Amino acid sequence: MRFVLLCLSLTLSATPSWSQESIGLAAPAEVKDSGLLQHILPRFSLKTGIRVIADDAGVMVLETAPPGDPVFARNDVIYHLRIEDNDRQTRFLEWLKSDIGKRTVESFAPADGGPYSASFDIAVVESGDIVEGDTQLGEELSMTHCGRCHVIGPRNRMNGLGSTPSFAVLRAMPDWSQRFEAFFALNPHPAFTQIDGLTPPFDPERPSPIHPVEITLDDLDAILAFVSRIDAADLGAPLKLQ
Structure with a gap:
């Protein structure tokens, strides 16, 4: 019995503490339809315990132009993430721009169309x-x-x-x-x-x-x-x- 309780305790301590409220992420139709969000969002949530869901009314917004931070590209289109001044949203942005986040994006293989890239050049605007x-x-x-x-x-x-x-x-x-x-x-x-x-x-x-x-x-x-x-x-x- 003590062994079972010990195993249960270790399992719970290794599981991320999930945030009570999810964060919505609005994205262009071509990104949602590609399946990328279904690939990256659960992996981010599993890693951090912060639940992010695809939501057209989300407070975080993925767009094809600034303002926002460039996070990944596909077919010569660079997608920018706009967030609010919020620690959990900042955590998601930093994860996308981290090495593990970039690898997660680039490991996704769309059923149709070209792959996503997390390495791209931004044209310099004076x-x-x-x-x-x-x-x-x-x-x-x-x-x-x-x-x-x-x-x-x-x-x-x-x-x-x-x-x-x-x-x-x-x-x-x-x-x-x-x-x-x-x-x-x-x-x-x-x-x-x-x-x-x-x-x-x-x-x-x-x-x-x-x-x-x-x-x-x-x-x-x-x-x-x-x-x-x-x-x-x-x-x-x-x-x-x-």
């Missing part, structure tokens, strides 16, 4: 090019209004028009900020763009040919903040601008 603002709002506005024609990022990489440059290509241009700040005056945007308090109303005899883009100057600032943090496309030879 600090002077960073625009302060609500980058999350800027991304959503870009997807809603600009994603009809431009590829904004991985979320709509198959939806842009071939005749329009992606945001990553525009970001690689030395005058990218001027282009975005004055986009509403550059063809074909004037025909369907209205910025509150800045652009004149459409001529009643020449209405917008498509559903108009209607934003405010604050919205434009948010878009600029988002674009300033996009990794510029590697276009090889220097660009010849017209």
